[in-house]
Amino acid sequence: MTRDTILEVRNLSTTFARAGRALPAVRDVSFTLGRGEVLGLVGESGSGKSVTLRSILGLSRHYGTVTGEVRWKGRDIASLSERALRSVRGREIAMIFQEPMSSLNPLLTVGMQLTEVLKAHTDLGRSERRRRAIEMLDHVGIPSAAARLDDYPHQFSGGMRQRVMIAIALAARPQLLLADEPTTALDVTIQAQILDLILGLAREYEMGVILVTHDLGVVAQTCDRVAVMYAGRIVEEAPVAPLLSDPRHPYTMGLMRSVPEGVAPRTALYSVPGTPPALDALPQGCAFAPRCPSASAQCTATDPALNRLAPGRSAACHHPVSLAKGDAA
Amino acid sequence: MSAPVLEIRDLHLAFPLGRSFADLIARRPGRAVRALNGIDLDLRRGETLGIVGESGCGKSTLARAVVRLYRPTAGTVSFGGEDIFAAHTRRDRTYNRRVQMMFQDPYSSLNPRMTCGQILTEALSVHRMRPAAEIPARVAELLDLVRLPQDAAEKLPHEFSGGQRQRIAIARALAVEPEVLIADELVSALDVSVQAQVVNLLLELQERLGLTILFVAHDLRLVRHVSNRVAVIYLGRIVEIGDSESLFSAPTHPYSQALLSAAPSLDPADRGRGARLQGELPSPLNIPPGCPFHLRCPRATDICRTARPDLRPIAGRGEVACHHADEIALNG
Ligand SMILES: Nc1ncnc2c1ncn2[C@@H]1O[C@H](COP(=O)(O)OP(=O)(O)OP(=O)(O)O)[C@@H](O)[C@H]1O
Ligand SMILES: Nc1ncnc2c1ncn2[C@@H]1O[C@H](COP(=O)(O)OP(=O)(O)OP(=O)(O)O)[C@@H](O)[C@H]1O
Ligand code: SF4
Ligand code: SF4
Ligand SMILES: [Mg+2]
Ligand SMILES: [Mg+2]
Numbered sequence: 001m002t003r004d005t006i007l008e009v010r011n012l013s014t015t016f017a018r019a020g021r022a023l024p025a026v027r028d029v030s031f032t033l034g035r036g037e038v039l040g041l042v043g044e045s046g047s048g049k050s051v052t053l054r055s056i057l058g059l060s061r062h063y064g065t066v067t068g069e070v071r072w073k074g075r076d077i078a079s080l081s082e083r084a085l086r087s088v089r090g091r092e093i094a095m096i097f098q099e100p101m102s103s104l105n106p107l108l109t110v111g112m113q114l115t116e117v118l119k120a121h122t123d124l125g126r127s128e129r130r131r132r133a134i135e136m137l138d139h140v141g142i143p144s145a146a147a148r149l150d151d152y153p154h155q156f157s158g159g160m161r162q163r164v165m166i167a168i169a170l171a172a173r174p175q176l177l178l179a180d181e182p183t184t185a186l187d188v189t190i191q192a193q194i195l196d197l198i199l200g201l202a203r204e205y206e207m208g209v210i211l212v213t214h215d216l217g218v219v220a221q222t223c224d225r226v227a228v229m230y231a232g233r234i235v236e237e238a239p240v241a242p243l244l245s246d247p248r249h250p251y252t253m254g255l256m257r258s259v260p261e262g263v264a265p266r267t268a269l270y271s272v273p274g275t276p277p278a279l280d281a282l283p284q285g286c287a288f289a290p291r292c293p294s295a296s297a298q299c300t301a302t303d304p305a306l307n308r309l310a311p312g313r314s315a316a317c318h319h320p321v322s323l324a325k326g327d328a329a
Numbered sequence: 330m331s332a333p334v335l336e337i338r339d340l341h342l343a344f345p346l347g348r349s350f351a352d353l354i355a356r357r358p359g360r361a362v363r364a365l366n367g368i369d370l371d372l373r374r375g376e377t378l379g380i381v382g383e384s385g386c387g388k389s390t391l392a393r394a395v396v397r398l399y400r401p402t403a404g405t406v407s408f409g410g411e412d413i414f415a416a417h418t419r420r421d422r423t424y425n426r427r428v429q430m431m432f433q434d435p436y437s438s439l440n441p442r443m444t445c446g447q448i449l450t451e452a453l454s455v456h457r458m459r460p461a462a463e464i465p466a467r468v469a470e471l472l473d474l475v476r477l478p479q480d481a482a483e484k485l486p487h488e489f490s491g492g493q494r495q496r497i498a499i500a501r502a503l504a505v506e507p508e509v510l511i512a513d514e515l516v517s518a519l520d521v522s523v524q525a526q527v528v529n530l531l532l533e534l535q536e537r538l539g540l541t542i543l544f545v546a547h548d549l550r551l552v553r554h555v556s557n558r559v560a561v562i563y564l565g566r567i568v569e570i571g572d573s574e575s576l577f578s579a580p581t582h583p584y585s586q587a588l589l590s591a592a593p594s595l596d597p598a599d600r601g602r603g604a605r606l607q608g609e610l611p612s613p614l615n616i617p618p619g620c621p622f623h624l625r626c627p628r629a630t631d632i633c634r635t636a637r638p639d640l641r642p643i644a645g646r647g648e649v650a651c652h653h654a655d656e657i658a659l660n661g
Contacts, residue, residue: 045491045520098518143385143612147360155346155362158514159384184517187383187547188591189606196605214520215548217593221600241597258521260554261595265574266377266532269525269554276490 003034006208007056007176012068012078014048014055023279025051025064027232030306033176036206038199040219040240042255043229044276049212050098052229053178056210057095058085072176091121094174096165096182098212103165104153110137110164111149114171121172136167139197141190158185166194170201176208177201183218195222216259220244225312228252231277231287234306238313248309248320250292286318294319333371334509334541335395335428340368340404342390342565346614362613364390365401366565369640372509377535377542379556379573381549381588385613387565388545392513395543396430426456429507431498431515438498439486445472445497446482452504467504475500475530492523499530503538513545524548528555549592553577558647561585564611564621567640571647581646581657583626620652628653 014026026048033039041049054060056070058077070078077088097103105113114133118124124132130149137145140163153161162185169177177198183191199222201207213219219226219240226243228236228251236249247253254272263269274291277283283290285300292299298318306316342365364387372378380388393399395406397413406413413424432438439448449468453459459467472481475496486494495515502510512531516524532555534540546552552559556573561582569582580586587606594602606625611617617624623633632652640650643658651657 043520045518045523144614147612147614151346155344157385157389163384181518185384185514185547187381187386187588188549188593189588190384191547192591192593192605214518214524215593216521217550217595220595220597221593244595244597255521258525259595260525260528260550263554265554266557268529268532271525271529272522275493 003037005032006035006073007033008069008071009056010069010071012052012055012066012070014051014060014064014066016064018280021280024282025232025279026055028068029229029232029234030068031227031234031237033208033210035208036202037225038202038209038211038223040223040226041210041212041229042214042216042219042226043235044231044251046276047229048232049229050180053095053180053210053212056178057089057093058082090117090174091172092174093176093178094169094172095178096169096180098180104161106153109150109152110156113164114149114168117168117171132171133167136171137164139170140164140167141193142167159187159190162186163190163194166197170197173201173205174207175205176210178210180212181214182211184214191218198222216244216256228255231282232279233287233316235288235317236315237306242313246323248313248315248322249317250294250321251288253321253323254291286316294321331374331376334374334408335370335372336405336407337368337370337372337391337395338405338407340365340391340394340406341402342387342394342399343402360614363616364565364613365394366616367404368562368565368567370560370567370570372541372543373558374508374541375535375539376557377544377555379552379559380543380545380562381547381552381559382562383588384547386562387613388562389513390565391562392430392511392543392545396428396511397424398430422456426505427507428509428511429502429505430511430513431495431502432513439494439501441486443485444482445477445484445486445489445500448486448497448501449482449504452501456505458505471500471504474503474534490523492519492526495519495523495527496530499527499534503534507540509541509543511543511545514547515544516551517546517548524551531555549577549589561588564613564616566621566650567648568622568650569647570640576647579646581643581649581654582622582651583628583657584622587625620650628657 010030012026012029016023016025029052043049051060055066060066069076111133115129118129118132134145142148142160142163166182183194198209202209211223223240225239227234230251236252247256257270260269272291277287285303289295289299304316304318306314308314343361343363345361368391382388394401408424411418446468449471450464453464453467468482469479472479477496516527535542544555553573559573559576560567560570563584569585580589611621619635620633620638623629638650638652640648643649643654646658
């Protein structure tokens, strides 16, 4: 199925500075997203997933240097003024942040924070806003929603705060949702309910979604396509089924092997050996080489480009693995 | 079976909520969130007990009550036979040392202005674990234990990745040589490979040091992997508890069954297959009479609407709080 592209990210790079040294957190990231499509973004802690989302929304430029293009419905929003961006942010593009506690205002009730968003981004009247606020809390599974509108964030459990963030992001019916680990603090039943809600909106209103998650089960059950990040780059991109059944990049393969499934209980789990490189000391060549079982001299000399391996599939690797070809899992 | 380290008996904990405007007008008393409603639980020496359940069911409240961050409304928690909330035990700082909690968020639980070495030194000196002269060597030993490089001592928390920060939190908890570790969503924010690393470390340390671990997490695959026993909590009560492998392969309580079947499969072909729990989500503000699960339970009958089932042993299974547990155990 081909869909109209609504978002096109081209050569996006975000660099921070610390003590006079450059920290390239996102390096030359390019991808597209279709209307109603759900793209999963996975990868090592610290690989640049959150910074990528923040850069798309124009938030990273306040504390880092951002280059490249973010074409939203045909225009480059990376170059928009802060003022012009404000009409896009929250209304057309909404973000669910990774830390629900720090992105909710502790001094305002949950109801006030929801109705604020509706006031800013919709034409709803006062009583309709209240009704929509209750409806949204209800949708995300807050029990006794009407009774808890006047509560403050600290009176909610971790998962309930996360659901409030989701309700706020979805309240104005955005066309693009940037969801940074929206369900990590949720139990699986509520997670399933929230993912159903997001998928329903993607289908019904053709809302595009970029979903950052560590949970490969969530990826399997919700995403159309997946991009894997390592040390600031996309190292593999593929439709969800082939990515999970036949990963081609050694890092993706390592991730798949680390899932505790089919392993004897309470025994050691596989984990990718070594640690990720410091951003201010990236190795020459492939950033994964120091940890890669297939690294060769070519790998430590030149950084592989993200090459097309098959229709819709690409990997940034000189020696892509293949389970189909019988490489060890 | 080894002796319990911690004995939790009939623990209740309610948070009073402020009276809302509507309450004032209607002259209603303030409401309360009934987070724990009679938890009975033994933590056995050297075991890992997994705790799972719906978001908001009281897992963190239980964890925080056990480390005395919250004071229960009723019930007792005893450690080595002593009530931890009794006045004389409260003054006794050794409990704070022997039972350590590790929090979910490695970003906010470490002081951003202290180096990793200072954080560990502080923990060692607050509890007078070592004479000052021996502290540097002990810090080095701890870094080694959690496999952080020695130069880590000089670094500030933001200079570490999420997984390394979690290892600092573990090192800090271990610095004071605890007997019990309370891990609330310890690895939820980490990618699967780093998760695996932290879990391997916990299992290895448990083996070497004989630690007892209370492991709260939403990732059921992970809980199954690390736990000896698992307790399923619903609305502040244990509805099922038993041996991890048997509970996961054959859950008995209808809520446990629903929870386990909602775990997302790794196979995209299973999409849309998982059965969803139907019915109104329960509220700890207003707990249903009878079995608290009856409004959503596919097996509910008349008795479920009026009588609350108690946790009891079921032949061939663990302990289950369900009127129909025997039939379920027999016929699936
Ligand atoms: N404001 C900032 N200043 C300096 N460095 C930063 C800043 N924000 C992020 N970084 C660094 O950029 C890198 C990428 O961070 P990012 O938050 O995008 O990781 P992530 O992939 O979202 O990881 P996680 O899965 O742990 O959330 C990390 O090394 C981080 O320390
Ligand atoms: N300080 C507080 N004041 C008022 N209510 C609270 C407070 N802390 C927790 N609660 C309430 O107690 C109930 C249980 O919360 P708790 O944090 O224990 O849940 P949890 O099982 O840890 O959930 P999660 O999986 O989302 O972390 C929730 O309804 C929550 O709103
Ligand atoms: S390019 Fe080389 S080092 Fe990098 S992932 Fe591929 S095989 Fe490994
Ligand atoms: S007691 Fe009744 S309502 Fe409760 S779980 Fe058992 S069958 Fe369902
Ligand atoms: Mg992140
Ligand atoms: Mg919690």
